Amino acid sequence: MKYQPVIGLEVHVQLKTDTKIFCGCSTQFGAEPNSQTCPVCLGLPGALPVLNKKVVEFAIKAGLSTNCSITPRSIFARKNYFYPDLPKGYQISQFEDPICQRGWLDIPVEGQENKRIGITRIHMEEDAGKLVHGELSGPGDGSGVDLNRACTPLLEVVSEPDLRSSDEAVIYLKQLHQIVTWLGICDGNMEEGSFRCDANVSVMPVGSDTLGTRAEIKNVNSFKFVKQAIEYEIQRQIDLIEDGGTIVQETRLFDPNSGTTRSMRSKEEAHDYRYFPDPDLVPLVISNEWVERSRQKLPELPGQRQQRFIDDLGLPRYDAEVLTASRALADYFEAGVAAGGNAKAVGNWIMGEITRALNDRGTSIETCPVTPVQLAQLLKLIDTGTISGKIAKTVFDEMWQSGKAPQTIVEEQGLLQVSDISAIESIINDIMAANAGQVEEYRGGKEKVFGFFVGQVMKASKGKANPTVVNELLLNKLKG
Amino acid sequence: MNIFDMTIHELHAALKGKQISSREATVAMLDRIETIEPQVGSFITVTSEQALTAAKSADERIARGECHLLTGIPMAIKDIFLTEGIRTTCGSRILNNFIPPYSASSWEKLRDRGAVLLGKLNQDEFAMGSSNESSAFGITRNPWDTTCIPGGSSGGSAAAVAARQAIATLGTDTGGSIRQPASHCGCVGLKPTYGRVSRYGVIAYASSLDQVGPLTRDVADCAAMLEAIAGHDPRDSTSVNTAVPDYTATLKGGVKGLKIGLPKEYYIEGLDPDVQRAMDAAIETYRRLGAEFVDISLPHTDYAVATYYLIATAEASSNLARYDGVRFGHRAEADGLLDMYAKSRSEGFGTEVKRRIMLGTYALSSGYYDAYYVKAQKVRTLIMNDFIAAFADVDVLLTPVAPTPAFKIGEKINDPLQMYLSDIFTIPVNLAGTCAMSLPAGFSASGLPIGLQLIGKPFGEETVLRAGYAFEQATEWHLRKAAI
Structure with missing residues (x-):
């Protein structure tokens, strides 16, 4: 029998606010354990949460960018369970009436037009702390609790079970990742857990309209692992059904070392979280004006920008996609075009030389030492024939090193392209005199030797000779 | 006059006039606590050293001419309020060793005005109880009759005022926990409107109902304490950002023409006859003072x-x-x-x-x-609506605080349902989120205090205090002292 996988994703997006969601402590990653805490995030008796407005603004941005409606009156709820990294014994989250509801993302799927993936809801919540095992400085080898991360703001983005393959899941996830980093509300760092994902996976016979029993897979923290975990889980469920077994509703943990999932807890062992509205927080009222203000301030989103690059700047789709991988990259590109660079050429340079240089140095476009304006200037020097494309690469390296303008470098190092016919003729004469044998070969019909002469002339001119002029003159001279 | 018998206003006058120093007052109170405590058990922790230090700095402030009404006044607070560096137990063994790193907003406000902390008062564990018998630190006895409970959960706060172990105290009220012990111990106790006083640093029992309030010897002191602790606190999202009125300035406005509602559901058959008599007398007093009475109904009581x-x-x-x-x-x-x-x-x-x-x-x-x-x-909303409807016609409600005077120690401790019914007249006020005050209105045949409850509109503390003050001026119940 053929099986149809059905997948929904729950993504936790850690928000890039300076302070925590319900207190004023810093959210900086990697500080001394428990150094970024206060009575509120330690869950001390008597402490009360106060909502960080920035978190609400970020949530609204995320909602509007994923086509959600913003709930006019949303409610915080307590999710009750015991765990040592959860200081209050409950997590402040949202249950009924989350801040964003009923949105969608359109993802490109091979062989069809965009596919619409529903977003059920986006809600705000606080993160828990983390446990540290066996590396305590104090006596004993017990476990410790670091509450620096406790109360860090998160958005949970819950999709509809609209995804049908691991590939679709990854495309959706990448698009969501791109949006939240593009908006500047999340640093997108999956290794540090700033963007993490749980996957709900089930299978059903192709053609069926009854969903199978699902397993929730936790701890899938890279795009690669998402694909791996989902594929493993799909096959596991199919094998189980084929062997006459039944899928049980359970939570499973992905093990990145083995690429497998294993059972964490069954439905019977599932927590009863006893959600109820948090009486310490008043309902969050968001006016239409607030929503509209946010909408006005929303940046052009990656999808919209891609389309504009295609429609207005004539870029191929592939280039437009690459150039909108991040907002900074797209901004760089547009600044280069605005400074007079030809769109296609600016794009090629960014995707070629600049990306290569950035990768070599392990840095990102935000800290690129060559400004977009300088790049445009460099391209102009090529266009006007002032320098050759080959020399331009040397100039680019020098720009990267010194930060100087391309014109200055060209002048200082005497890299101006030579188009002066008499100067090139004199070089050609010398070369032909020194290689009489090859001249004879060419004249005897071995036209391949032409390339040898071009190379020699360019070498002798240190690459500065205008290749077009060289070609023309050589051809005339060799033909005698 | 003994220092420990004084009101805030009396002691303030003496401090300001330099007849007494805060140190003298504090020492007098600490002596009194030491003498009386074995009979009452109001305190969980007595903070003698800190009190003397605070008194010293209060005296210095007074010498500099900074004498706020509360400067140098020895007080005590329920052990539910966090006090930085001072053990805070909430009456529970689970917090037996808990020394908080910060203080409750309401206590900070008193402390900043120069109040002197004598100690932390006994209470029902986590404020759950109506008799102070559920404390992990021993029971508190009623100063009027030490075989009786003082009420709860702020039993220590009421007993300390009645036994003159503190000039004034703070308590919390979730279902009657200030008003019921105030009634049983013959003092004034006010539960402000929900949101009027910050809950920050108060150990939570039921967050949507908890509210901080004062227990005092008279209404004027109560007004002064409320003025000091009320107001918006950015650390408590449920605290309300409305201006704090000058409660003292409006105290003497009288009750002429005031419309007082009598909810029929509060005058029930099981009501203790002594309590009924005290209510009847109070109604008479108000009538004489020019108030008008309206029979009303709170149908979801x-x-x-x-x-x-x-x-x-x-x-x-x-x-x-x-x-x-x-x-x-x-x-x-x-x-x-x-x-x-x-x-x-x-x-x-x-x-x-x-x-x-x-x-x-x-x-x-x-x-x-x-x-x-x-x-x-949903029922809570209906109860709120009852009050909203009632307050369309009247300014305050007058009811008993508790169906009976203080009961015997041990009498109800094994019968939770009976115990829960002690709060039948106070609980609706918390559910509605409005304000109410208990004040002395008589004594039972056996000499136990009986309180009357004035329930006000949300943020109607001014009216409640004004009506209470008028009653107090016309009666002498608040002047009687427990013989202890």
Whole structure:
């Protein structure tokens, strides 16, 4: 029998606010354990949460960018369970009436037009702390609790079970990742857990309209692992059904070392979280004006920008996609075009030389030492024939090193392209005199030797000779 | 006149006039506490040293001419208020060793005005109780009759005022926990409107109902204390940002033409005859003072106690989850995490607290949530609407505080349902979120104090205090002192 996988994703997006969601402590990653805490995030008796407005603004941005409606009156709820990294014994989250509801993302799927993936809801919540095992400085080898991360703001983005393959899941996830980093509300760092994902996976016979029993897979923290975990889980469920077994509703943990999932807890062992509205927080009222203000301030989103690059700047789709991988990259590109660079050429340079240089140095476009304006200037020097494309690469390296303008470098190092016919003729004469044998070969019909002469002339001119002029003159001279 | 018999206003005059120093007053109170405490048990912790230090700096302030009404006044507060560096137990074994790193907003406000802290007062464990018998630190006795309970949960706060162990105290009121002990101990106790006083640094029992308020010898002191602790606190999202009126300035406005409602559901057959008589007399007094009476109805009163015991316990079950032995408080010797949770909490919490955690956990459980918690919230709205409708016609309501005077120690401790009914007239006010005050209105045949309750509109504390002051001026109940 053929099986149809059905997948929904729950993504936790850690928000890039300076302070925590319900207190004023810093959210900086990697500080001394428990150094970024206060009575509120330690869950001390008597402490009360106060909502960080920035978190609400970020949530609204995320909602509007994923086509959600913003709930006019949303409610915080307590999710009750015991765990040592959860200081209050409950997590402040949202249950009924989350801040964003009923949105969608359109993802490109091979062989069809965009596919619409529903977003059920986006809600705000606080993160828990983390446990540290066996590396305590104090006596004993017990476990410790670091509450620096406790109360860090998160958005949970819950999709509809609209995804049908691991590939679709990854495309959706990448698009969501791109949006939240593009908006500047999340640093997108999956290794540090700033963007993490749980996957709900089930299978059903192709053609069926009854969903199978699902397993929730936790701890899938890279795009690669998402694909791996989902594929493993799909096959596991199919094998189980084929062997006459039944899928049980359970939570499973992905093990990145083995690429497998294993059972964490069954439905019977599932927590009863006893959600109820948090009486310490008043309902969050968001006016239409607030929503509209946010909408006005929303940046052009990656999808919209891609389309504009295609429609207005004539870029191929592939280039437009690459150039909108991040907002900074797209901004760089547009600044280069605005400074007079030809769109296609600016794009090629960014995707070629600049990306290569950035990768070599392990840095990102935000800290690129060559400004977009300088790049445009460099391209102009090529266009006007002032320098050759080959020399331009040397100039680019020098720009990267010194930060100087391309014109200055060209002048200082005497890299101006030579188009002066008499100067090139004199070089050609010398070369032909020194290689009489090859001249004879060419004249005897071995036209391949032409390339040898071009190379020699360019070498002798240190690459500065205008290749077009060289070609023309050589051809005339060799033909005698 | 003994220093310990004074009101805030009397002692303030003496401090300001330099007849008495804060140090002298503080020493007098500490002596009094030492003498009386074995008979009453109002305190969990007496902070003699800190009190003398605070008195010294109060005296310095007074010498500099900075004498706020509360500067140098020796007070005590319920052990539910966090006090930086001073053990705070909430009457529970689970917080036996808890020394907070910060102080409650309401106490900070008193402290900043120069109030002197004598100590932390006994209470029902986690404010769950109506008799102060559920404290892990021993019972508190009623200063008027030490075989009787003082009421609860702010029993220590009321007993300390009645036994003249503190000039004034702070308590908290979730279902009557200020007003009922104030009534049983013959002092003035005010539960402000929800949101009027910050809850920051007050150990939570039921967050949507808890409110901080003063217990004092008379209404004028009560007004002064409220003025000091009221106001918006950015650290408490439920505290309301409306200006704090000058409660003292409007005290003497009288009650001529004031419309007082008498809710028929509060004058029931089971009402103790002494209490009924005290109410009748109070009504007469008000009539004489020019107030008008209107018979009204609060039709959903019958459901208040049940509603309260669902909402309060639901919130409590969650609020008390943080006492897990991980970061502070009692941690039992145990094998593994689950065992540590179970043992720490089993050993740390008393019977009544466990009962309410279980009730609340049940009410929030999947499959029961709608039938219990959600239903209770709906009834709460109906109860609120009862009050809104009543206040369309009247300015305040006059009711008894408790159906009976103080009962005997041990009388109801094994009968939770009977115990819960002690709060039948106070609980609806918390559910409605409005304000109410208990003030002395007579004595039973056996000499126990009886309080009357004035219920005001939301943020109507001015009217309640004004009406209370008028009654106090016309009567002498508040001047009687427990013979202890």
